[in-house]
Amino acid sequence: MTxxxxxxxxxxxxxxxxxxxxxxxFLTHMAQEKWELVSTAPLGGGDNSVYGIVAYFRQ
Numbered sequence: 433m434t435x436x437x438x439x440x441x442x443x444x445x446x447x448x449x450x451x452x453x454x455x456x457x458f459l460t461h462m463a464q465e466k467w468e469l470v471s472t473a474p475l476g477g478g479d480n481s482v483y484g485i486v487a488y489f490r491q
Contacts, residue, residue: 439484467491 437458440450450458459469467489476482 462489465491 435454435456437450437453437455440447440458462469468491470488470490472485472487474482475484475486
């Protein structure tokens with residue numbers, strides 16, 4: 433697992449400007465825009481095949 437963003441989609445739209453940026457920078461940006469992280473869930477087929485996460489934010 434790395435701290436860099438490999439790919440990011442917001443409401444289904446890919447956001448290439450965040451590629452290779454740190455997750456902490458993205459989360460800080462979201463907080464500055466008044467978005468609150470509500471929950472996260474793994475993306476994948478099981479414990480050993482997680483390939484990402486989905487995050488839910490609210491404003």
